[in-house]
Amino acid sequence: MLSNLYQEMILDHNNNPRNQGQLVNNTHTKIGHNPLCGDKIEVFLIVENEIIKDIKYASSGCAISTASASIMSLIAKGKSIQHIKELKDKIHKVFLKGVTSLSQEEIDSLPPKILALEGVSNFPARVKCASLAWHTLDCAFENNNQAYTDE
C-alpha cells in the first residue's frame, strides 16, 4: 500500500518538480495554505482567451503535495479554464475515493499522469496534500485577493 503512495513518478516529481518558479507578468495568482501541516503554494497563471498559456508555482510541502503541484502544472498548461474546472472535480474524486469511483468514460478522460497519485485515497490524512495545488488553481481563476485555505 505504501509503495502505491510513493511511486517512482511521485519521487521523480518530488526530486525534480516541473514548472517551479514565478510568472512576473501573470494574469492570475493565488496563494493556498494547508494550515494543518503548513504546506503552502502560490500559483501563477497567464491566461489568454480562457486558455492557460503558462503556469508556474512556488511551493513548500511534502513529497505528495510537491509532486501533485508539478503534475498539475504539466496537465494544466495549454488547457482551457473550463476543461481544467471539469477535470479538477474528477481528479478530486480520484484522490478521495480512488479511480474505481469513476465510470470508465471518466477514467478514459483523465490524463494518465494523475493516476500516479491515486494511492492517496488509501491515506485519508494525505488527501489534502494532493488536492491543495488543484484547489488553489481552481481558486486562482476567480482572481481575487483572498488566499485559499484548506479547512
Next chain:
Amino acid sequence: MNNEIREMFPTLKTTVYKKQLVYLDNGATTHKPNTVINAVKNFYEKQNSNVHRGVHYLSMQATDKFEESRLAVAKFINSQAKEVVFTKGATESINLVANSFLSLKAKLGDTILISSMEHHANIVPYQQIAKRLNLKIDVIPLNSDGTLNLEEAFKMLAKKPVLLAISHISNVLSVINPVKKLISYAKKNQTAVLIDGCQATAHCKIDVKDLDCDFYVASGHKMFAPTGVGFLYGKYDLLEEMPVYQTGGDVIETVSFQDSTFVKAPYKFEAGTPNIAGVIGLKAAIDFINDITLDEIQSYEAKLTNYLQEKSNANTMLKMYVKKLETPILSFTFGNIHPHDIGSILDSEAIAIRAGHHCAMPLMSVLNVNSLARASLCFYNTFDEIDKLFNALNYVKKVFKC
C-alpha cells in the same frame, strides 16, 4: 516494571495494520490506564449527577468526588485546594489568565514577555488581549544550542513586564527551562509569572510553592487523564482579586436581572456544569502517577532520553534542533524528506509520531524549518520501541531511495 505498567494501558495493545502499535506521540496526548477508564466508567454507571447544587445523595457524592480531585491536584503540585481552578485544559487556563489577570493588572503600553519556544496556546491569547488593551509582546530568544537565552531573559525581565509566560518543558525542543531562576528574578521586578506545565506534569515533580510562580497551568490528557479537563493554579490572593472570566451558573452568589455578585475563588472561575467525569478521571491519573512515583518515572525517562540521544547522534541523516535532549522528546528532520512523508511511512510500520509545526509556528521560523517530525515518549515506552523507530527511519530512507 515496564511490562506491568504497559499491561494497564489497553490502547497500547492495539494493532495497527496488523502490527503492534508503537505509540510515540505522548507530547500530543498520553494513553489512559485502566484505573482512569474505570473511574470515568464508574462515575457514569454509579454516581452520575451534577455538582455543587443538589441535596440528593448522588449529587452530594458527585460533589465530594469532584472536590477530592481538587485536593488531589493541590497535593500533586503542593498548593492549597482553593488555589486550583478546573478548566477544560491548559488553553482555557491561559485564556482565563490572559483575560482576567491582564485586564486587572496591565496598564497601557505594558509588556507581556514570552519565549521563542512557546506553544500557540501560550502566545495567541496574549495577542488578543494585547490588541484590546494596547500591550506589547516581547520574546526571549534561544541560544544556538536550542536552550533559552537566560542572559537576554534577565535583561528583558529588568524592563518589568507585567507578565512572564513560559513553558516549563518545551514540547518541541525537550529542554527544561530554568523556571525557578526566572521566577525569582521576575519577582524582584514585580512581574507575575505563568508557567505552562503541559509537558511537565507527567514527567517531573511540580512544587508551586517552591517555584513561587503566580500561575501554573496543565492539561489532564497529557498526564493520563481524560481529554477536556485541566487546571489553573493561581496564588489565592491573586485569584480573589481577579475578575470573573466566563460567567453563568455556579459562579454566582446572588443574581438579579440587572446585576450579580460572585462566589469566591476557585468557584467563581468555574461557570457552568464542569467536566465532572473528567475531573474524577484526573484524580485517578494523579493516583496512578503517585503509585509509580515521579522519582521512578524520572529515572526511567532519563534512560530513554539518553538512548534517544545516542541513537540520534549515531544517525548521520537525522538532524536534531537542540544539542542535548533533556526529556524524551525528539524533534528532527531526516535528510530532505518532508516530516509528513516520514510520518506516513512510519505510520505504515504502526509507529505513531507527530509531523508538522507542533502548534509552534513562530518557533519553526526561528529554527528555519516549515515543520519537524517528533517522537515523544513517556514511561510506558521501551528501548525496543526506540530501536523500532530507528529501523523504520532506515525504511524511510529506502522508500525515498537515499
